[in-house]
Amino acid sequence: GESVGLHLPTLSVQEGDNSIINCAYSNSASDYFIWYKQESGKGPQFIIDIRSNMDKRQGQRVTVLLNKTVKHLSLQIAATQPGDSAVYFCAEPPNTNAGKSTFGDGTTLTVKP
Amino acid sequence: EPEVTQTPSHQVTQMGQEVILRCVPISNHLYFYWYRQILGQKVEFLVSFYNNEISEKSEIFDDQFSVERPDGSNFTLKIRSTKLEDSAMYFCASNDRSGPQHFGDGTRLSIL
Numbered sequence: 001g002e003s004v005g006l007h008l009p010t011l012s013v014q015e016g017d018n019s020i021i022n023c024a025y026s027n028s029a030s031d032y033f034i035w036y037k038q039e040s041g042k043g044p045q046f047i048i049d050i051r052s053n054m055d056k057r058q059g060q061r062v063t064v065l066l067n068k069t070v071k072h073l074s075l076q077i078a079a080t081q082p083g084d085s086a087v088y089f090c091a092e093p094p095n096t097n098a099g100k101s102t103f104g105d106g107t108t109l110t111v112k113p
Numbered sequence: 114e115p116e117v118t119q120t121p122s123h124q125v126t127q128m129g130q131e132v133i134l135r136c137v138p139i140s141n142h143l144y145f146y147w148y149r150q151i152l153g154q155k156v157e158f159l160v161s162f163y164n165n166e167i168s169e170k171s172e173i174f175d176d177q178f179s180v181e182r183p184d185g186s187n188f189t190l191k192i193r194s195t196k197l198e199d200s201a202m203y204f205c206a207s208n209d210r211s212g213p214q215h216f217g218d219g220t221r222l223s224i225l
Contacts (some may be wrong), residue, residue: 034213043117043204043216044156089156093213101146101206101214103156 012110019077021107023090028071030092035064035075038087038106047075047088077109085111115139117217119205125223126195134190134220136205145188146206146214147180149173156204162188192222200224 013019025033031052036044050057050064050073057064063076077084087106118137126132138145147159160170162180179191188207192199202221206214 036216041218043206043218046213046215049213091156101148101158105155 008107009105010108010110012112013080015080015082015111015113017080019075019080019084019109019111021075021077021088021109023073023075023104025071025073025090025092027092028068030071032093033064033066033073034091034093034101035062036089036091036103037084038089040086044089044091044103080109080111082111082113085109117205117207117215119203119217119220121220122218123221123223125225128197128224129194132192132195132222134192134203134205134222136188136190136217137186138188138205138207139215140186142207142209142215144168144208144210144214145180145182147190148204148206148216149201150204150219151201159190159203195222195224197224 011019011021034049035047037047038044048057048059048062048064050066052068055066061078064073066073073090075088087108089106090104092102117139120135124132143163145162148156149159150156157173158171160174160180161168165182177193181189188205190203200223202219204216204219206216208214
């Protein structure tokens with residue numbers, strides 16, 4: 001079946017460095033993706049989204065890149081801080097408004113001081 | 114900023130008992146969801162709800178599960194006869210017509 005997934009289960013970076021978290025998807029018809037951050041004991045928190053008519057979208061310290069040719073997206077976090085330590089998921093929202101979101105496995109980002 | 118709220122934060126129940134998990138979605142949202150996350154695993158879809166009926170459900174959402182929107186603000190998930198494998202975090206989410214789903218902080222369900 002269709003899926004979204006992440007390349008690495010864990011990523012460890014030094015505080016101040018940039019982080020790149022990757023995600024692959026299989027459905028070439030997918031046209032909307034979301035990155036979520038999940039801190040320990042909390043629910044997934046929306047970070048940034050991107051639609052398939054864009055290759056890049058920037059937020060505050062975060063950038064999402066979408067490569068539709070290879071069905072890959074990435075989340076870049078600039079100047080990573082200890083508060084960025086969390087599990088990051090890419091998710092594919094439903095094609096209809098009331099359908100399911102499909103989540104990847106998650107990458108655990110650890111920021112070392 | 115408005116948020117999805119869930120109660121209780123932790124529910125401990127004996128196997129075979131009924132449990133009701135409660136959620137208050139964001140007030141102007143029309144689409145409601147339940148997901149679960151077993152410890153260390155990915156978030157899994159259970160059910161979506163719109164216009165007072167189920168829109169989509171997964172194979173996890175069997176006859177032991179039901180959802181209800183009893184009034185204009187609450188959205189509940191009921192498990193009729195809990196099993197040990199129902200132990201998980203249960204997340205409620207909501208969204209409007211075109212935006213991303215917003216999640217609550219979850220209810221940790223522990224079945225003894």
